[in-house]
Amino acid sequence: MTTIPGRLRAPLAFLPFLAAVAVVAVVGGLAAADARSVYSGLELPSFAPPAWLFGPVWTVLYLAIAVSGWLYWKSGGERRALLWYAGQLVLNAAWTPLFFAASAYGLALVDIVLLDVAIVVTALYFRRSSRVSAALLVPYLAWTLYATALTAAIVVLN
Numbered sequence: 001m002t003t004i005p006g007r008l009r010a011p012l013a014f015l016p017f018l019a020a021v022a023v024v025a026v027v028g029g030l031a032a033a034d035a036r037s038v039y040s041g042l043e044l045p046s047f048a049p050p051a052w053l054f055g056p057v058w059t060v061l062y063l064a065i066a067v068s069g070w071l072y073w074k075s076g077g078e079r080r081a082l083l084w085y086a087g088q089l090v091l092n093a094a095w096t097p098l099f100f101a102a103s104a105y106g107l108a109l110v111d112i113v114l115l116d117v118a119i120v121v122t123a124l125y126f127r128r129s130s131r132v133s134a135a136l137l138v139p140y141l142a143w144t145l146y147a148t149a150l151t152a153a154i155v156v157l158n
Contacts (some may be wrong), residue, residue: 020086021066024075024093025058041147045153061140065089068118068136069149072126075133088118105155112148119144 039051061099091114099108119141127134 004117006110012021013073014066017066017073017115020089021062025062025090027093028058028096031101035096035100038103042154043157043158045150047153048150057143063141064136065140068126068140071136072130073132075129077129081122081128084118084122084125088115088122091115091118095104097112097153105151106158109148109151109155112151116144116148 035054036051069082072081072085074097094114095108095111096105098111119137123134123137123141126137
């Protein structure tokens, strides 16, 4: 039986975190196949970004989320924090189908508020063992809070 040398274990352990985030991105991408037309058909608030901005922003954020989880895992942090991490990924994955595929804007708002809470709890747990892993979640939280305000405005306007 072949074993993986110690110096390769930690870098290879990044792959499951990257894969988990990739699953969220793929679910979102599949559910948002018609996102541009849905988005352009909505009454949007004045602070709504152009549709083209979402892809690049989420690409950077998903990479930061994966690195954050991996760094936390490397730090030997609590299992409970990784459960919160997984939970926020599930909530993240649920938002796009709720919003774009089901047009369930109210449920999408509930989902994203729960996502906000899950990100905060995850970051607080991560901070105990790895300040860098917690800091990597700050842009994600900021964008998600912005998306929460945008979702709430869309619920009101539509």
